[in-house]
Amino acid sequence: MDSRAEISAFLKSRRDKITPEEAGVQSYGERRVPGLRRGEVAQLAGVSAEYYTRLERGNVGGVSENVLDALARALRLDEFEQAHLRHLVRAAAAPRSRASARAVAPAVRPSVVRMVEGMPGMPAYVNNNRLDVLVTNSLGRALLTDLYADSAYGRNMARFVFLSPAARHFFVDYDRIARSAVGHFRAEAAKNPYDRQLSNLIGELSTGSETFRVLWAARDVYAFRDGSKHLRHPIVGELVLDFEVLSLPGDSGLQIAVHSAEPGSAAADALTVLASWAVTSTGTEGES
Incomplete structure (x- = not known):
């Protein structure tokens, strides 16, 4: 699994589900996206549009827990979605050598x-x-x-x-x-x-x-x-x-x-x- 690509697709899928009206964002003119724009998510999360764009492209190195919490609030993530985002971030930051690790199937005691x-x-x-x-x-x-x-x-x-x-x-x-x-x-x-x-x-x-x-x-x-x-x-x-x-x-x-x-x-x-x-x-x- 390409964790960076998964982060990108997941964040986009969540903002696509939220309308400007639901987020309390004033909308102007014709919209080309089904939900929120990147800049609107950035504004709601209190980060710059450039920084959020990097995050949505999967560049999450060094992202803080506070920023992840702010994104969760902006995108209205439930507890499962918040945990999912954190798992994706951790996987993206993990050393590539872990890819060779083999999962051990647990036995039923x-x-x-x-x-x-x-x-x-x-x-x-x-x-x-x-x-x-x-x-x-x-x-x-x-x-x-x-x-x-x-x-x-x-x-x-x-x-x-x-x-x-x-x-x-x-x-x-x-x-x-x-x-x-x-x-x-x-x-x-x-x-x-x-x-x-x-x-x-x-x-x-x-x-x-x-x-x-x-x-x-x-x-x-x-x-x-x-x-x-x-x-x-x-x-x-x-x-x-x-x-x-x-x-x-x-x-x-x-x-x-x-x-x-x-x-x-x-x-x-x-x-x-x-x-x-x-x-x-x-x-x-x-x-x-």
Whole structure:
């Protein structure tokens, strides 16, 4: 990844999203850009137009935290976007020798496996920053039965979302899921610019999915934390589940995703049925 080019494209994409009216900037004459001009961003951030132009060209050597904070306010960056910009700046300033470093894939510790298996009433699994599903409990595997149905996707959630025809049926809120997955990869690529496996996966998805290519070009960023998923399961039909994603600080890139349903809800009843199906069906027991 060319971090300087990414900085340039990201800053431009953010200012393109803000109208002069939203920023409180008085506009004169015909405008050739969809959002703010560079000089208007510079004015809002309290820096010179020449300095901001250099920043937007990716020349961020020596940029201070105060300037980054001012840019964040001027461009109305949310917390994910602010973190993304800082990761890009750090990558651009890193010695080029780091490009030869190889990422080490973290292993799932036995205690984490026991934790996931110890939640039999809630679908749970562990994934890495590439969205490979590494470990899952019995109910989690049953919930993700479509993912496991075809080995071509390598138990990778992103391959399933963007390359499997079944994904648009499984995820009722497919568009939101797709945007979130691409935003996650955009953020991870900035944090791990020399992760060859990650960049290869992004390339594979870009080649194989028009949806991925379009969303990738938007340069939005996202971090999985919590929310809800509306699913259409082949066994129990439609259900809405809440989810929480817990990062494992000692295991870079690993996260535990836990799904749950409101007690007494239709979704809770569906999970009970799904748990019974998981026990009686072959190939749905234990971890992945």
